[in-house]
Amino acid sequence: MRSRKVQSVTLILMGVMVLIFANQSVSGEIKTKIRKPAVAGAFYPSSAKALQSMIESFLKKAQSPEIKDAITGIIAPHAGYVYSGGVAAYAYKVLQGRKIKRVVVISPSHVEYFSGAAVYDGTHYETPLGLIPVDAEFARKLAKKSDRLELSEHGHTINFQGRGEHALEVQLPFLQVVLDDFQLVPIVMGEQSYETARALGRALADLIEDDRTIIVASSDLSHFHSYQKAIELDKKVINAIKEWDYYNLSRNLQGRIWEACGGGPIVSLMIASEYLGATEARLLKYANSGDVPMGDKSRVVGYAAFVFVKAKKASANDESFSLDRKAQRKLLEIAKKAVETAVEKGGVYEPSADGIESIMQDRGAFVTLKINGRLRGCIGYTAPLKPLYLVVRDVAIQAATADPRFSPVTPAELPLLEYEISVLSPFRHVRHVNEIKIGRDGLLIKKGANVGLLLPQVPVEWGWDRETFLQETCRKAGLPRDAWQDEDADLFRFSAFVFGEG
Secondary structure: OHHHHHHHHHHHHHHHHHHHOOOEOOOOOEOOOEEOOOOEOOOEOOOHHHHHHHHHHHHHHOOOOOOOOOEEEEEEOOOOHHHHHHHHHHHHHOOOOOOOOEEEEEEEOOOOOOOOEEEOOOOEEEEOOEEEEEOHHHHHHHHOOOOOEEEOOOOOOOOOOOOOOHHHHOHHHHHHHHOOOOEEEEEEEOOOOHHHHHHHHHHHHHHOOOOOEEEEEEOOOOEEEOHHHHHHHHHHHHHHHHOOOHHHHHHHHHOOOOOOOOHHHHHHHHHHHHHHOOOEEEEEEEEEHHHOOOOOOOOEEEEEEEEEEOOOOOOHHHOOOOOOHHHHHHHHHHHHHHHHHHHHHOOOOOOOOOOOHHHOOEOOEEEEEEEOOEEEEEEEEOOOOOEHHHHHHHHHHHHHHOOOOOOOOOHHHHHHOEEEEEEEOOOEEOOOHHHOOOOOOEEEEEEOOEEEEEOOHHHHHHOOOHHHHHHHHHHHOOOOOOHHHOOOOEEEEEOEEEEEOO
């Protein structure tokens, strides 16, 4: 009787062991976990032959330049192939013939919201062209790099309604056509805050060791505007990418001033590429859904293809910005009339750019007001939110009426006011403080919600050295004077073209 009980217990234990190891193969490896295609037959053909043929046709038509330098990543759109496939092909064509062994694809989440970013915990993604193996070891290491990253299926699974994230999936057939053999690291961003993009970008840079790994940022641009309005909006995002100003890019996307549904992936790619040694973001192609045959131009979606290159030649991003005397005089006139209209009439001056192209560009700017050399007001926009002539109008009014350090300018003070305008360059991340040059650079520090900025002329006027400049910028942000040394603080430098009435 006892032996039968022992046999029964043994059988039960064996059954439990079978259940425990049901998901393992004989070799001890975890059973495959495959993310099946969710949008085959909708966003792209479900037939392998038709899909291969369509992608090869797109690639044949794409006129991407030959790039001999190393590449850190690309930006490609993620709409249905009939709309965005032709643009995506420009990005993927530059990958052909390269010995790439690992591809990190970062997409936004259109289906599920969650905090941070999810690195897929499965073994494969599948398309009609076959299975793509996931680099599980890299994925595990990446997820451990930050508490904003997790190893999970969030954002990757197909839900009970049959919906699955398309923004990552549509990139994969292109990769299967242009690359011979590679492993995939699929990442979906549940939210696209600067902090999550920063954590992901830096984690990737820490783990990527050579040029055989590239990053794909999946993003469309503006959505459902008229054809011309879309071009105007998309130009702002494109310029920020080309100028490598991911601070203002992230800020304006989060504020819904600019539009790119994959802004988080783009910022992550820009940050990672910066640390990996890329020096240039090259626009390969821009178009929108209104450009396809029979495309509706009343409600379009914008698409751009970019490549990030470790160019040996210095980037044009460091060129200084200037304005000729005609543009300077016009901006000073606008600032003065805007202040006078606001102070004397309580109204808003409506200026004209008089066809001066340089002041019609989107730029950040400050207007400083002084009386007898003493500060009377100073307000500015750090981000390129509007055309420069309108920014000068707006901040001049605010400097005169809304600077919290001073009472509003009175009509009696108007003849005494001295005007100074500072037009800002794009912002560039400071990796080493010895990059900062007194007299050339302004500084912005960001740590969490705390942000502080000082213009380039401030340390010159006060006779500060570099360390004092750093300390005072921290103080301006409400941070400890040594906060610039914190790991979770970011410094950005910018130049300013400064001119006045003299």
